Amino acid sequence: MSEAMLRIEGLSAGYGPATVLHGISFSLAQGDSLALLGRNGAGKSTTIKAIMGLVRRGAATLSFDGQAIGSLPPQKIARLGVGYVPEERRIFAELTVAENLEVGRRPTRSDAPEWPEQRLYDLFPELHAMRDRRAGRMSGGEQQMLTIARTLAGNPRILLLDEPAEGLAPVVLDRIADTVATLRAEGLTLLIAEQSLGFAAEVASRCVVLESGQIAHTGDMAELAADSALRDRLLSV
Amino acid sequence: MSAVLQVSDLAKSFGGVAAVDGVSFQVGAGERLALIGPNGAGKTTCFNLLNGQLRADRGSVVLDGKNITGRKPRQIVRLGIGRTFQIARSFLSMTVAEAVETALDAATRHTLSFRRAPDASFRIAELLGQVGLQDQADRPVTELPYGDVKRLDLAMALSSSPRLLFMDEPTAGMAAADRALLMDQVSAIVAASGLAVLFTEHDMEAVFGHADRVIVMARGQLIAEGTVDEIRRDPEVRRVYLGRAETGEAEAMPETHV
Amino acid sequence: MGFYFAQALTGLASASSLFLVAAGLSLIFGVTRVVNFAHGSLYMIGAYVAMDVIGLFGKVPGFWLALPIAALVSAAVGGLIEVTVLRRIYRAPEMFQLVATFAIVLIAQDVAEWIWGVADRFGPRAPGLSGVVTIFGERIPEYDLFLIAMGPITLFLLWLLFARTRFGVLVRAATQDREMAAALGVDQAKLFTAVFCLGAGLAGLGGAMQVPRDAVTLTMDLEIIAEVFVITVVGGMGSIPGAYLAAILISELNAFGILILPEITLIVAFAAMAVVLVIRPYGLLGRPPSAPETPPGPGMGTLRLPAMAWGGLFLVMALLPLVVDQFMTVLIIDIMILGMFAMSLQFLMGPGGMVSFGHAAYFGVGAYGAALLVRHLEADMGWALAVAPVAAAAAALFFGWFCVRLSGVYLAMLTLAAAQIVWAAAVQMQDFTGGDDGLTGIWPAKLFGDDLAFYYLALAFAVIAVLVLRQATRSPFGRALTAARDAPLRAEALGINVQNQQWMAFTLAGTVAGLAGGLYVFKKGSVFPDVLAIPQSVDALIMVLLGGVDVLAGALIGASTFVVLEDVFNQFEAWRSMLGGVILLIAMLAPGGMAGLGSMIRRRKPA
Numbered sequence A: 001m002s003e004a005m006l007r008i009e010g011l012s013a014g015y016g017p018a019t020v021l022h023g024i025s026f027s028l029a030q031g032d033s034l035a036l037l038g039r040n041g042a043g044k045s046t047t048i049k050a051i052m053g054l055v056r057r058g059a060a061t062l063s064f065d066g067q068a069i070g071s072l073p074p075q076k077i078a079r080l081g082v083g084y085v086p087e088e089r090r091i092f093a094e095l096t097v098a099e100n101l102e103v104g105r106r107p108t109r110s111d112a113p114e115w116p117e118q119r120l121y122d123l124f125p126e127l128h129a130m131r132d133r134r135a136g137r138m139s140g141g142e143q144q145m146l147t148i149a150r151t152l153a154g155n156p157r158i159l160l161l162d163e164p165a166e167g168l169a170p171v172v173l174d175r176i177a178d179t180v181a182t183l184r185a186e187g188l189t190l191l192i193a194e195q196s197l198g199f200a201a202e203v204a205s206r207c208v209v210l211e212s213g214q215i216a217h218t219g220d221m222a223e224l225a226a227d228s229a230l231r232d233r234l235l236s237v
Numbered sequence B: 001m002s003a004v005l006q007v008s009d010l011a012k013s014f015g016g017v018a019a020v021d022g023v024s025f026q027v028g029a030g031e032r033l034a035l036i037g038p039n040g041a042g043k044t045t046c047f048n049l050l051n052g053q054l055r056a057d058r059g060s061v062v063l064d065g066k067n068i069t070g071r072k073p074r075q076i077v078r079l080g081i082g083r084t085f086q087i088a089r090s091f092l093s094m095t096v097a098e099a100v101e102t103a104l105d106a107a108t109r110h111t112l113s114f115r116r117a118p119d120a121s122f123r124i125a126e127l128l129g130q131v132g133l134q135d136q137a138d139r140p141v142t143e144l145p146y147g148d149v150k151r152l153d154l155a156m157a158l159s160s161s162p163r164l165l166f167m168d169e170p171t172a173g174m175a176a177a178d179r180a181l182l183m184d185q186v187s188a189i190v191a192a193s194g195l196a197v198l199f200t201e202h203d204m205e206a207v208f209g210h211a212d213r214v215i216v217m218a219r220g221q222l223i224a225e226g227t228v229d230e231i232r233r234d235p236e237v238r239r240v241y242l243g244r245a246e247t248g249e250a251e252a253m254p255e256t257h258v
Numbered sequence C: 001m002g003f004y005f006a007q008a009l010t011g012l013a014s015a016s017s018l019f020l021v022a023a024g025l026s027l028i029f030g031v032t033r034v035v036n037f038a039h040g041s042l043y044m045i046g047a048y049v050a051m052d053v054i055g056l057f058g059k060v061p062g063f064w065l066a067l068p069i070a071a072l073v074s075a076a077v078g079g080l081i082e083v084t085v086l087r088r089i090y091r092a093p094e095m096f097q098l099v100a101t102f103a104i105v106l107i108a109q110d111v112a113e114w115i116w117g118v119a120d121r122f123g124p125r126a127p128g129l130s131g132v133v134t135i136f137g138e139r140i141p142e143y144d145l146f147l148i149a150m151g152p153i154t155l156f157l158l159w160l161l162f163a164r165t166r167f168g169v170l171v172r173a174a175t176q177d178r179e180m181a182a183a184l185g186v187d188q189a190k191l192f193t194a195v196f197c198l199g200a201g202l203a204g205l206g207g208a209m210q211v212p213r214d215a216v217t218l219t220m221d222l223e224i225i226a227e228v229f230v231i232t233v234v235g236g237m238g239s240i241p242g243a244y245l246a247a248i249l250i251s252e253l254n255a256f257g258i259l260i261l262p263e264i265t266l267i268v269a270f271a272a273m274a275v276v277l278v279i280r281p282y283g284l285l286g287r288p289p290s291a292p293e294t295p296p297g298p299g300m301g302t303l304r305l306p307a308m309a310w311g312g313l314f315l316v317m318a319l320l321p322l323v324v325d326q327f328m329t330v331l332i333i334d335i336m337i338l339g340m341f342a343m344s345l346q347f348l349m350g351p352g353g354m355v356s357f358g359h360a361a362y363f364g365v366g367a368y369g370a371a372l373l374v375r376h377l378e379a380d381m382g383w384a385l386a387v388a389p390v391a392a393a394a395a396a397l398f399f400g401w402f403c404v405r406l407s408g409v410y411l412a413m414l415t416l417a418a419a420q421i422v423w424a425a426a427v428q429m430q431d432f433t434g435g436d437d438g439l440t441g442i443w444p445a446k447l448f449g450d451d452l453a454f455y456y457l458a459l460a461f462a463v464i465a466v467l468v469l470r471q472a473t474r475s476p477f478g479r480a481l482t483a484a485r486d487a488p489l490r491a492e493a494l495g496i497n498v499q500n501q502q503w504m505a506f507t508l509a510g511t512v513a514g515l516a517g518g519l520y521v522f523k524k525g526s527v528f529p530d531v532l533a534i535p536q537s538v539d540a541l542i543m544v545l546l547g548g549v550d551v552l553a554g555a556l557i558g559a560s561t562f563v564v565l566e567d568v569f570n571q572f573e574a575w576r577s578m579l580g581g582v583i584l585l586i587a588m589l590a591p592g593g594m595a596g597l598g599s600m601i602r603r604r605k606p607a
């Protein structure tokens, strides 16, 4: 097994006095793609936010490329090449589409796929037509596209996607799945929290299932997708 | 079947963008009508026109023979249309029962009163029972899992005994199995009360499993209308919207809940 | 013709300095969402520093050096404030931020007095621009023309900075969602400090530019802040072009208003604001905030003191005068009166979710209502006390109608402006209200002339206030109000008339404040415009903050703490700084309030 790019050991995290993650460990090598699954409230988003430094984290080993990121602020983590797509979209509503992308823009790096403006618009032609529109005046799905594009504009080395499929039309999902496949071929690493098993199965090769803030299952994505008894035990209500 | 809601030639543009461009359809009593379409097709705009959040440029909306075009959201609710929210926001400082009681107070125009309505508890229990939250009555809303927040949202929408319910992406943000449960509950309520439901959704299982009829929008206009089977076979709908999506016709797929 | 032209130019010239200060305030608010009360202090510092520089270097080149140096010094002071204080409280509710910046105002007043002394200073004319030019036969000061040019130039430069540079885009992004900007790699802390310095520098420059036109005094900080608040609200919070338009509008109204209605110039400005806000609720060029600014946390308004505890408290209060001395009895009367005032604000802010920066208006209207009745109609105490809450209710009904159309900070600023209108009326309507001399000799009826009797009267009123507010919070009325606070769109979609609900709550809060005000007059025997002024409103906020916004009883705890603190500090010369220091400590160490720790727990974000 190759050297881990993102390593998480014994991660606990929470909001205010409440702890919602209890000692989570997993790691991703360069080029890996891992799906984080689990019921509502299992802690998927919290895991991603903890990696990003957006929630209170307990003492844990969090490292990216061998560098400890457990106590770095979000902007420093982002600058190392970690791209984050939040589930609540959080576009800058008052800024235009082009300006939103400008905020996400970071210098290109040799070790990550490059995302010049044109490539972003090729992926989401819908956005090109709305370049100068204020982002708050777009439909829900259009905003979701912008969120993804904005993060890609930073030429990230690893992508943390929190429910990217939410609110998108099936045709758009197809396009994103295709792009993710290309990106993986270009060496991008992927961590994706998903509710939709179908989409997760298309883009991820491994999976971690969370339950009440703990890991309930780790394994192969295709196996989980195929094994309906296992799925029921882990994911049904 | 008599129409509860009759929409004719509804239109709305933002600046140069014709978000909704001459849409007409009707919702029958007790019917579950799904409105689907690509991102930016105009579904949410259409909803906001129907429930009064936005003012239409032209066209009319008639509820039970009564023209409700251009009324305020509040008035439209009182005329018998309930709605749930895509991102369910609830009253975070309350318990589940308190939130429903507030909704009932609103439905009975009781919100300026300094006295509690005496006979509320029966209705509260009934509403919570309909969405399966009867055991959660005294829990703070903040402690609910998201799926239950959405169910509470539904219970609140039902508190005014509406004739018609609008749901914009009702299962958004929910886990696959929980989605099915919610839609089953909606269907049960429809069957029991004759409520009509108009909903949008990008989750094809919810649409194909729980709609009596489907209308499809693209670029502000209706491009198809029909039964579930007709829609999933429609080549144009497949091209602009469904893509490779599984349409639940044949092979088993990972999403299928059990 | 020529005369009106000259008058118009005078208005434009006054607008420039106001615009610079307002632009700074608007900028800081736009980016950090902090309503910076200390902005007036930065303006004052700029003016004093300019005087010092002129004193040091002589008129030439002193004056022209003074402009940049004043801007730089104010920017540096602003940077210091941002790094040491504001940075720690960006996440706190706006009330904390306001109170913290007000604490800075208090400290700055002491420091300024210590450095520069109490005497007013008069600056020289601007060298090189001290002449006049004749236009349409009117003599226009050259310096006015310089000022008139400064406005558009500053506006243009700021527009370039924010619309055309990456710095501008990042600042605007961070304004909307700091956390998300950070997650995209933007170092927002540095951005915020930079913007704060810029805004503070503009205030300093504005202060220095006023030196040739106006006296430099220790009261110029609060004088300008009210006016600048009006301008930012009229222009639209966060909109710099809006601030420019509004500065011109208000200055011109002042310039011409003084010709027509010299006694009520202050009112004219505020009336203009009311008109603008009715037509455009978010100001001339403002836009409604795209998301609710501070989503309320869980736990707000959920803490309840059981009836038993209230009963116990009442018993203690009823027995207390039997064991304490007269001095304490009088002090406790103060606590009860201010406690009622604070509770009414707590009701507005807690269940109502409406922060008022001008709640003193209703306390003051109650006080003046009672006093005026006694003075002009020789009414007795009973009538006066009955009229106090009614007068306050009428005022709250009137101003509340405007206020509830807005939310968050916008609403708060409007409440402040409303209070300023009433204050201005009290000061300027000399014949009726006694102006600055106030109304004196308003003594209670014989029966209540004795402290002990007055104590029980106050206690009776306080009990009524508690019962009313407590019932209001627990009833369907209060629940619907809370619903409107928690999720306004959801509430509206259930058929709740959110604005109406808030309007009634606003009126109720005003009524109780007016009741407290009525008692206050008879306790003091007099009333002055101070009861309507900004510090009085801030006092109430401090009390609520001290006790925590979540519980009605918190307001009583806060009022007790405040009255005792003030009593202790009053013996010292630097009492303002001491009070300011304590407030800062509380705001920084316990953001969320002493009793309100619950609201620190962030609520779960909907998926």
Ligand SMILES: Nc1ncnc2c1ncn2[C@@H]1O[C@H](COP(=O)(O)OP(=O)(O)OP(=O)(O)O)[C@@H](O)[C@H]1O
Residues within 6 Å of the ligand: A015, A018, A020, A038, A039, A040, A041, A042, A043, A044, A045, A046, A047, A087, A195, B146, B173, B175, C601, C602, C603, C604, C605, C607
């Ligand atoms: N801001 C918050 N404040 C307090 N608790 C929170 C907050 N956000 C989430 N939680 C709690 O943390 C737990 C994990 O939430 P998280 O959002 O990580 O779940 P998730 O697996 O992403 O769920 P979903 O599928 O609904 O997105 C939940 O119990 C939730 O109630």
Ligand SMILES: Nc1ncnc2c1ncn2[C@@H]1O[C@H](COP(=O)(O)OP(=O)(O)OP(=O)(O)O)[C@@H](O)[C@H]1O
Residues within 6 Å of the ligand: A136, A137, A138, A139, A140, A141, A142, A167, B014, B015, B017, B018, B019, B037, B038, B039, B040, B041, B042, B043, B044, B045, B046
């Ligand atoms: N306030 C607005 N100003 C300008 N354009 C708008 C505004 N709101 C929506 N639009 C545009 O109108 C079109 C329809 O938007 P709408 O939100 O109705 O789409 P939708 O069908 O709900 O899409 P989704 O599935 O992505 O939610 C989109 O192209 C959108 O960009």
Ligand SMILES: [Mg+2]
Residues within 6 Å of the ligand: A044, A045, A046, A087, A162, A193, C607
């Ligand atoms: Mg999540």
Ligand SMILES: [Mg+2]
Residues within 6 Å of the ligand: A139, A140, A141, B043, B044, B045
């Ligand atoms: Mg939509």
